[in-house]
Amino acid sequence: MKRSSLIAFFAALFILALWEVLCKSLNIPDFILPAPVSILKVAIFRAPLILPHAGITALEILTGILISLAVAVPLSMVMFAYPSVEKAVAPFLVASQAVPVFAIAPLLVVWLGYGIASKVFMAAVIIFFPITVNLLEGFKSCDREYRILFQLMGARFFKTMRLLYWPWALPHFFAGLRVGVSVATIGAVIGEWVGAQKGLGYLMIQANARLKVDMVFAAILWLSVMGMTLWVFVGFLEKRVIKWK
Amino acid sequence: MLSVKNLSKDFNSLSILENFNLTVPKNGFTVLIGPSGCGKSTLFDLLTGVVPIDEGDISLFGEKVPHLREKAAYMQQKDLLLPWFSLMDNALLPARITGADIDQSRKKAQALFERLGIGGFENYMPGEISGGMRQRCALVRTLMFERDLVLLDEPLSALDAITRRSLQSLLLMLQKEFKKSILMITHDIEEALLLADELLVLTSPPMRIREQFTFDDEKPRNASDPRLIEIKEYVLSQLQKDMNNETV
Numbered sequence: 269m270k271r272s273s274l275i276a277f278f279a280a281l282f283i284l285a286l287w288e289v290l291c292k293s294l295n296i297p298d299f300i301l302p303a304p305v306s307i308l309k310v311a312i313f314r315a316p317l318i319l320p321h322a323g324i325t326a327l328e329i330l331t332g333i334l335i336s337l338a339v340a341v342p343l344s345m346v347m348f349a350y351p352s353v354e355k356a357v358a359p360f361l362v363a364s365q366a367v368p369v370f371a372i373a374p375l376l377v378v379w380l381g382y383g384i385a386s387k388v389f390m391a392a393v394i395i396f397f398p399i400t401v402n403l404l405e406g407f408k409s410c411d412r413e414y415r416i417l418f419q420l421m422g423a424r425f426f427k428t429m430r431l432l433y434w435p436w437a438l439p440h441f442f443a444g445l446r447v448g449v450s451v452a453t454i455g456a457v458i459g460e461w462v463g464a465q466k467g468l469g470y471l472m473i474q475a476n477a478r479l480k481v482d483m484v485f486a487a488i489l490w491l492s493v494m495g496m497t498l499w500v501f502v503g504f505l506e507k508r509v510i511k512w513k
Numbered sequence: 514m515l516s517v518k519n520l521s522k523d524f525n526s527l528s529i530l531e532n533f534n535l536t537v538p539k540n541g542f543t544v545l546i547g548p549s550g551c552g553k554s555t556l557f558d559l560l561t562g563v564v565p566i567d568e569g570d571i572s573l574f575g576e577k578v579p580h581l582r583e584k585a586a587y588m589q590q591k592d593l594l595l596p597w598f599s600l601m602d603n604a605l606l607p608a609r610i611t612g613a614d615i616d617q618s619r620k621k622a623q624a625l626f627e628r629l630g631i632g633g634f635e636n637y638m639p640g641e642i643s644g645g646m647r648q649r650c651a652l653v654r655t656l657m658f659e660r661d662l663v664l665l666d667e668p669l670s671a672l673d674a675i676t677r678r679s680l681q682s683l684l685l686m687l688q689k690e691f692k693k694s695i696l697m698i699t700h701d702i703e704e705a706l707l708l709a710d711e712l713l714v715l716t717s718p719p720m721r722i723r724e725q726f727t728f729d730d731e732k733p734r735n736a737s738d739p740r741l742i743e744i745k746e747y748v749l750s751q752l753q754k755d756m757n758n759e760t761v
Contacts, residue, residue, distance in 0.1 A: 341698050413589060413591060413593055414593055414595075416561070417559075417587070417593050418565050418580060418610070419590075420560075420561055420583070420585075420587045421583075421606065421607055421610045421611075421658070422610060422611065423581070423610045427609070427610055431595070431606065431609065431610070432595070435595070435597040438596040502745070510597075511597075511638075512596040512597045512638055512639075512640060
C-alpha cells in the first residue's frame with residue numbers, strides 16, 4: 269500500500285475510533301448520534317432492507333450517467349466544431365448549473381412523476397456539465413502543431429476528431445466523468461427526498477422521521493460505497509483506455 | 514518544381530515578407546538559413562496555407578496553387594507522433610487519412626522502417642523510444658505521404674549532435690533514393706552546408722535573400738572541407754552583422 273493511502277487509512281481509523289469513544293463515554297443516544305460500530309451493524313445486518321433501495325438509486329445514477337454521456341459527448345463535439353453554437357449554448361449551460369438542483373427538484377417530480385424518471389433527469393443534469401465542459405476544453409487544448417499536421421495531411425473534421433481530438437481529450441473527459449459520477453448521487457438522492465417510493469433517499473427520509481438515525485447513517489454509508497465504487501471504476505477504465513500516459 | 518513569386522505578408526503593419534522569390538528545382542535540396550525571427554517559419558506557414566498570403570504566387574510544377582496543403586509532405590522540429598498509436602500506426606496515419614489500402618501501406622511502411630534503421634520497433638509506443646528513433650519514425654510518416662515536395666522545418670534541431678549526424682544522412686537519402694525535392698529551414702549553418710544544393714541566407718524582416726550559394730559537388734560532404742569552412746565563417750559573420758544591426 270502506498271504511504272499516502274496508509275496515512276488516509278489510519279486518519280479515517282483514528283476519526284472513527286474517536287467518534288466511537290466519544291459516543292460511548294458521553295452516552296450519546298443512538299437517535300442523536302449512533303456510534304460507528306452500531307452504524308456498521310445496521311448497514312450489514314439490515315442489508316436485505318437497504319439493498320433493494322440502493323439498487324434503485326444505483327439504477328437512477330447509472331441511467332443518468334448514460335443519458336448525460338449521450339448528450340454531453342455529441343454536444344461538446346458540435347460546440348467545438350462550431351464556436352457559434354458554443355457561444356449560443358454556453359449561457360444555458362451555465363444557467364443549468366447556477367440554478368440549484370434543489371430548486372427544480374419539486375418541479376421535476378411534478379413534470380416527470382414519482383417514478384425514477386425525475387431522479388434520472390436530476391442525476392443527468394448534475395453529471396452533464398462537468399463532462400461537457402471538460403471534454404470541450406480537452407478538444408480545445410490540442411496542440412496547434414498537431415492540428416496543422418492533420419490539416420496538411422488533408423484530414424477532414426471527423427477523421428481528425430477520431431484520430432486526434434478525441435484521444436487527445438480523453439484525459440479531460442475522464443476528469444469530467446470522475447467529477448460527474450462523484451456528484452451524481454446528489455441528484456438522485458435529492459429527487460428521492462422530494463418525492464419517491466423507493467431509493468436510498470426515500471429510505472433516509474423514512475428512517476429520519478422515525479428517529480432511526482443509525483439507519484440514516486447506514487444509507488449514507490451505502491451511498492458513499494456506491495459513489496466510491498463508481499469513482500474507482502472510472503479510474504480503472506481510464507487506466508485501461510489511456511495506456512500511453 | 515516549386516516556385517514562389519513576389520510573396521508578401523504583413524503582420525500588424527510590420528512587413529515580414531516583401532516580394533520574396535524562391536525556386537526549388539526538381540530533386541533539389543534548398544536550405545534556408547537566417548537570423549531568429551526573420552520570417553522563415555512564416556514562409557512555411559504561408560506555403561502550407563496555415564496563414565493566408567497577402568500577395569504573391571505559389572506554383573507547383575508550373576501550376577498556380579493557393580498553398581501546398583495536401584501537396585507537400587511536412588516535417589517539423591517536433592516529431593509530432595501521436596502517443597496513443599504505435600510507431601506503425603503513426604506511420605500509417607497518412608494512409609488512414611487518405612483512405613489508401615492499409616495492407617499495402619503497411620508493407621511499404623515496414624520496408625521504410627527497415628530502411629531507416631528502426632525495423633523491429635514497429636509495435637513500440639512513441640514514449641518507449643529515443644528522440645532520434647522518434648524522428649526516424651516521423652520521417653517514415655513523411656515518406657508515406659507519396660508527395661514529391663518535402664518541407665522540413667528544423668527537423669533535427671531538437672536532437673543531440675550524434676543522432677543529428679546520422680539523421681542528416683537520412684535526409685540525403687530522402688533526396689537521392691526517394692527522389693524528393695526538399696525545402697528545409699535550419700539554424701545550423703554546418704548542417705545547411707552539408708545538405709544543401711542551394712543555400713539561401715536570409716535577412717531580418719522584411720525577409721529577403723541576402724546571399725545564395727550553389728553547390729554542385731557530391732554528397733555526403735566533409736565538414737572540414739576548407740571551402741565549406743570559409744563559407745561557414747562568412748555566413749556566420751553576415752548573420753552576426755544582421756543581429757548586431759537589430760540590437761542597435
